[in-house]
Amino acid sequence: MAIADIIQTLVAHEVEFIVVGGMAAVLQGAQVHTIDLDSVYALPEPNLARLQRALTELGAVFRDDPRRIAPNRSHLQSRGHKLLQTKAGPLDVLATIETSTTFSDLLPESDWLEVDGARFRVLSLARLIVVKERLNRPKDQAMLVLLRATLDELKKSGP
Amino acid sequence: MEPALTQQAIEAQPKSSAPPAGPGLAGDPALPAVYDSAGVDRSLIRWMLSLTPSERLRHVQGTIDLVHNAKRVPNGDR
Numbered sequence: 194m195a196i197a198d199i200i201q202t203l204v205a206h207e208v209e210f211i212v213v214g215g216m217a218a219v220l221q222g223a224q225v226h227t228i229d230l231d232s233v234y235a236l237p238e239p240n241l242a243r244l245q246r247a248l249t250e251l252g253a254v255f256r257d258d259p260r261r262i263a264p265n266r267s268h269l270q271s272r273g274h275k276l277l278q279t280k281a282g283p284l285d286v287l288a289t290i291e292t293s294t295t296f297s298d299l300l301p302e303s304d305w306l307e308v309d310g311a312r313f314r315v316l317s318l319a320r321l322i323v324v325k326e327r328l329n330r331p332k333d334q335a336m337l338v339l340l341r342a343t344l345d346e347l348k349k350s351g352p
Numbered sequence: 353m354e355p356a357l358t359q360q361a362i363e364a365q366p367k368s369s370a371p372p373a374g375p376g377l378a379g380d381p382a383l384p385a386v387y388d389s390a391g392v393d394r395s396l397i398r399w400m401l402s403l404t405p406s407e408r409l410r411h412v413q414g415t416i417d418l419v420h421n422a423k424r425v426p427n428g429d430r
Contacts, residue, residue: 221405
């Protein structure tokens with residue numbers, strides 16, 4: 194099981210989500226190191242049901258909690274970050290990023306990608322840079338240098 | 353001015369599936385610059401951009417698997 198399996202499972206369950214964070218950067222060509230998948234999901238109830246079914250199939254439980262609690266509907270309705278461990282690897286499901294930015298807010302700034310036949314959205318490199326600039330933590334500063342260089346190379350190479 | 357590479361750094365460069373070398377290694381001014389002013393290796397970025405999203409994901413997964421499967425070798429087994 195691998196990161197691709199998490200994406201395939203979310204897509205198979207028709208979950209509306211946008212990949213953000215380091216994996217979104219990697220998928221768009223940035224040389225950053227990450228081992229987890231961060232995703233922002235749509236908040237309407239039908240999507241929460243689809244997400245919960247996908248998480249059940251992935252065997253998701255809260256990471257670093259010895260009780261191995263599976264996320265329930267109430268957890269998914271909350272705006273907090275759900276940091277999960279699945280049988281395919283770490284998966285963070287986020288209702289919002291920044292202060293209160295939702296899936297709907299990010300939608301116009303996302304792009305479609307395809308991996309092994311599965312189509313899904315990733316946050317654009319330009320918007321990822323804005324997210325990292327706002328966070329302004331030391332680890333984000335390090336990634337920012339690489340994201341900006343990648344965007345620069347993309348612009349040079351044309352559409 | 354490109355930073356000089358030590359022999360150790362040259363030997364540490366990825367082999368086989370690695371991106372092509374730039375002037376820092378080949379000394380050819382006709383090739384695009386490898387390091388930018390922030391010290392970022394642009395040749396690695398250009399190599400990543402040459403891959404498809406699936407290939408990029410497989411590359412990352414390969415790194416994760418390598419780290420996951422790496423085990424310390426006891427002194428007596430070296």
